[in-house]
Amino acid sequence: MAKRSTLFIRIVEAKNLPIKDITGSSDPYCIVRIDNEAIIRTATIWKTLSPFWGEEYNVHLPPSFHTVSLHVMDEDSLSRDDVIGKVSISKEALTSKPQGLDGWMNLTEIDPDEEVQGEIHLQISLLGDGDVPHKLCCRVLEARDLAKKDRNGASDPFVRVRYNGKSHESAVVKKSCYPRWNESFEFELDDTLADSLLCVEVWDWDLVSRNDFLGKVLFNINRLQSAQQEEGWFRLGPDKPKHSQHEGTLGSLRLQLRLRDETVLPSSHYQPLTELLSQSVGTHLNGNWPDLIMLIDETTTSENRQEVANNLVKLFLGQGLIKEFLDVLFKLELEKTTEPNTLFRSNSLASKSMESFLKVAGMQYLHRLLGPTINRIFEEKKYVELDPNKVELKDAGCTGLHRLHTEADVIQQSSSLLQSYLSELLAAILQSASYCPLLLCQALQQLYYRVQACFPDPEYRKVKFIAVTSFLCLRFISPAIMSPKLFHLREKHADARTSRTLLLLAKAVQTIGNLDTLVCCSKEPWMIPLQPAIQQGISQLKDFITRLVSCHDSEDLCLQTRMSLQCGTMEKEGFLFLHKTKDKCIPMTSPFKKYYVTLSKDTLSYSRTQHSKKTSFISLPKIRAVEKVEEKCFGSPNVMQIISSEDSGQQETLYLDCKSVNELNQWLSALRKACSHNTNTMSSYHPGIYKADRWSCCHQKEKTDPGCDKTRHGVTLQEWYDPLDPDLEAQLIYRHLSSVQHAMRDKYYELIKQEHADEADSDKDHKMVDGVTRLFTILQDLHEAHAAVEEKERLKNKNVFLELQT
Known part of the structure; x- marks a missing residue:
């Protein structure tokens, strides 16, 4: 059994930030800290007071963490980066909102007396004759991970112990955030102060300026009297917060945060659920009605569809059944689709699952495919613009020594550059058929032939190609071109000029993926200069897909691919x-x-x-x-x-x-x-x-x-190359199925009622009853297993409390 906490963080944007640079703007970025430890830095967005980041992260945390804070900074190339403000969210605030926090949060001033960190090792005891204590002894042993207050990257800490109006100070330990004192301090116990407090403060000693506060711990002596002694590591807390004169003037940050605490049981508890889900895609292949996957598809809401798709994809990857699972979803989607032009264009479970599968199984392929072209665009930083309404001649430079570019010159040069980038990219796509991962080829292959069988008429001959390109181009390659950082292709976001070039190239790839130049050029006629290149690209893309879906590799190689994914790359x-x-x-x-x-x-x-x-x-x-x-x-x-x-x-x-x-x-x-x-x-x-x-x-x-x-x-x-964790994925799927159990039951009865009208399908009806009944039994067993673990944990905590009391 293991306890795991996962924090989803989406840093969306900021607004109304203060001006920090002489240019009248700022260059903001964010630092994410878990208990003062920096773990994430966003890209810098240059010259703006309303930056957009759109960066997402999943962080696995120990259950003992306390606070998540986001510091908004202004990057300076010549001096130290300026602090704009921060947003802090406690673990308690995140736990109280299981659906997550989503919205604008005001930035607050960073008060040095609140920015404390670290722990102190203390032993506090009551001394006296017999059962009546008359002395209070505080032994200060050591501290760790104290805040760095001096320029040398350390502090000069000392401890001040205060009780009943009296105080003692320890020696100063120079240049250390991990000091060891091993000093004891005694106070006469005052019986009249039943609720008196012992205060242990840690300070950074400074020779010239005032000492810096590093944190404090408070102890209620009345509570301590029942235990006689208390020893351990204690987290340092902040001083009383001061009123901020900048409140409401530092701007705000739009965030999405969701904390998930999971108790993962031993594998044997999840085996029945995993086996049942595996059988559900297996029976589908034998021609039986897909029961459980259909119910999951019908009852999963748009809010959690992406998360459920991620969990299911990883679970079936681990079982070596990802192709079978995706094929079930393809069939369910095709059964609901009457208009082929809308096929796989919605955010259905099939679309989200295929999207997730592409990222897990195809990210290395994507890097090899797009890397050279993306790097070339970033390095060249050429001015590219096709839309006459957006051409800026001052940014385009000169054609010669004295002659400025005209608008026609800019569009002509931009068209040539984009065609060059597009040709390079299409050549790379054609060559990639030889190194595209086998499992990816096979998934696209079964999609292609499934759609071909559903729409066999000559008028729909393009639909099978569009089904493949709707995932490969529109949901994978094109988004990666527009935002290379989000797909780990670049470390930083593109500047404004490079970003526009990437957007135009992504538009061209989307048009090729739609296999239709007329629609794009009618909506955006300024794309017409690219029409010949796009038309040629459509022909090349069709050839590529034909080659991709014609692969017939050995089962040994297939098994090898499955095993590599099962173990994680x-x-x-x-x-x-x-x-x-x-x-x-x-x-x-x-x-x-x-x-x-x-x-x-x-x-x-x-x-x-x-x-x-x-x-x-x-x-x-x-x-x-x-x-x-x-x-x-x-x-x-x-x-x-x-x-x-x-x-x-x-x-x-x-x-x-x-x-x-x-x-x-x-x-x-x-x-x-x-x-x-x-x-x-x-x-x-x-x-x-x-x-x-x-x-x-x-x-x-x-x-x-x-x-x-x-x-x-x-x-x-959490990264795309993380190894698979079957128990965690099964736990996450169990939690989702438990939350939609009533909806699944209602949908199940609705489907049964529809099928009762057809007596010839009684065998199908029986199989569905058996599968769904087993599912509800398995969910109940897992619920009871979790309840037993929680009860055991509650009793353990109760016993610890009683031991402290005695």
Whole structure:
């Protein structure tokens, strides 16, 4: 059994942001923090006070997290980035809205006294003769992950303990966010103050300016008297918030957030549900009525259709039945469609499932297909415009030494450039038939022939091609061209000029995908210069589809493809800067060297170039921790460390320097997920480095010291290359089916009533009754299993409370 929290974040847009630059505008971006740890950075949108991002993320979190905050920043190339404001949402606020938060939220000022983080290790006890305590003892042991208040990337923390009007202060620990004090402070207990408070505050000492507040913990002495002693790590809280003079003037942020807490039971609990769903697509292939999939299709609402489609696609991928599942949906969609021109154009479960399947099974194919053309457009930054109403001659430059471009010149040059990009892309599409994933080919193949059988008349000869292009071009290739960052093709959004070029190219691809130039050119006549290229593209695309659906590969290769998807393609690669250390001291100059790093299913390997032989390996089962490194250690905020153990037992650390916080967290996520089943993991680590005979974080001199901060295995980002998790997908499907159980029952009775009129289909009726009855029984069994787990957890928490009381 495992507990998992997943947070869906969609950063949509902002409005009415304040001006931060002398140009009268700002260059805003967002940083997402989980308990003050930065995990996501959006793209910068240049020169605007109303930016649109439209970026989506799924973050897997430990159930113990407290707060999600989004900081809106203004990027400056010459000085430090300016802080515009923030939105903070507590875990309690997210939990209270299971349907999610969706709307505009005002940005608030960032108060340094509220921006606290970290924990402090305390032991508080009551001392006295017999049963009557007369002294209060507070032992301050250590703290971890304190906020960095000084320019050197650390703080100089000390502790102030206050009780009954008296206070004591600890020694100052210089340059550390992981200080160790091990000091005790005693106070005379005042019996008259039944509800008196012990306050433990942490401060950053400053020689010249005033001390900075780092956080505090409050203890009710009256409650403590029943326990006599309390020891543990306590989360530091903020001071009382001050009234903001900028309230309502910093703009607002439009967000969508949804937190899902899941208790995932052992696999045996989900096996009946998985088997029943697998049988439902299997019986369909044998000519029987599709029962459960039909009911799911009929009762899934538009609000959660995409999520349900994602879960079903991953579950059937894991079972090796994705083709069969998609074929059931194709058939159901065709049975409901009377007008072929609208086929697969709605946001049905079939359309959403095929969309999800393309991203899971075809993302590497998409990168290979579009990468060269997209990179060329970004690098060339040519001015391209076909619409005469939008031509800006000042942006077009000159044709010669003294002659400015005319409008006709701009359109002529733009047409030539777009035709060049389009020709390059179409040539790449034609060549891609040889490397298109087999499972993708087979899914498109069965779609093609299913539609051909449904619309065999000569007047509908284009429909089977349009069915394929409606997914491949309109829902996959074209959106990726318009927004390369959202499909991981580029690290940043395009600027305004490049974005317009991408939009025009995407329009051309959409027109080719519709297999009709007349409709586009009648609505947007300025597209006419591209008509010959589009017409040729339609012919080439038809040839490509014909080749794609004619593949007849062996069953062995098919099984191999299934198995690779079933296990997940946990492969990540790219250039990083590395530094490897055993007992060597870190040199004063930059110790990092550029390597090409590859993460496969079993190893992390690296070499000096992409295609050279991998000479260095780390076996994934030997990795004990994957964590961030403090910025002050190497002067970079994006360094991570991989701590592994050799066969001899000796510990080894590999440092990786990434170019951005997004790249850093993508590698952290990939490695943590790849090592999720490792048994010999560390519970604590050093976020600093061992230099000058001591750890830079906590100043401990023993190199083998176990660590001053807890490891953070739980925070990971969901990516398209994540390995499949059958139990989690089954749990998510169970939760959805439970929420629509009554609707499914009503729909089931409605279908039965319709079928009773046809006595010849009694066998079909019997099979549906059997399948649906089993489904409701399985859902009830899972409900009872979850209830038992919750009751066990409740009793456990109750026993812990009683132990504290006694």
